[in-house]
Amino acid sequence: MATEWTEQALEVAPAVLEVLQGWRGSSYVMSRQTLCHRLGCSDRVLRAAIVELRKQGHLIIADEDGGYRFARSVDEVLGYTGSLKSRIGSLWEVIRLMEAAAERQFGPQQLGLL
Numbered sequence: 001m002a003t004e005w006t007e008q009a010l011e012v013a014p015a016v017l018e019v020l021q022g023w024r025g026s027s028y029v030m031s032r033q034t035l036c037h038r039l040g041c042s043d044r045v046l047r048a049a050i051v052e053l054r055k056q057g058h059l060i061i062a063d064e065d066g067g068y069r070f071a072r073s074v075d076e077v078l079g080y081t082g083s084l085k086s087r088i089g090s091l092w093e094v095i096r097l098m099e100a101a102a103e104r105q106f107g108p109q110q111l112g113l114l
Contacts, residue, residue, distance in 0.1 A: 009048030012041050016049045020060060020070060029067030 019038060023030060036046050050068060053060055059071040061080040071077045 005042070005045050006048055008041065008045045009052055012039055012045055013049040013052045015039050016046065017053055017058065020068060024070050025072060026069065027072070029063050029065070029069050031065070031067045033066075035068065 016035065016039065019035060020030065032043055032046055036043055039046065041049075050060055050062075059077055060068055061071045061076055062068055071080065
């Protein structure tokens with residue numbers, strides 16, 4: 001079941017795409033704050049809309065300061081996906097360590113490991 005903000009993201013996504021397409025080919029990064037203000041949506045809804053647009057195949061990349069734009073090259077796409085892969089690796093490490101600690105504290109049966 002989609003949450004309210006996910007439903008809002010699907011509604012906002014076409015407008016997000018339209019705004020970003022106005023900057024296609026530019027090195028200018030539009031901040032999340034600016035996009036939210038222009039579109040009248042929350043940060044969470046905007047981020048969910050960006051995810052939906054990426055799932056549709058739009059090569060929208062983010063910079064470390066929280067802005068968005070279209071990738072201008074495969075190197076930019078690979079740089080961005082590389083940062084996502086790094087975050088995934090870090091998250092898996094946290095999951096592994098938390099589950100190991102929970103197993104020690106609560107026993108394996110509580111985690112469904114037996």
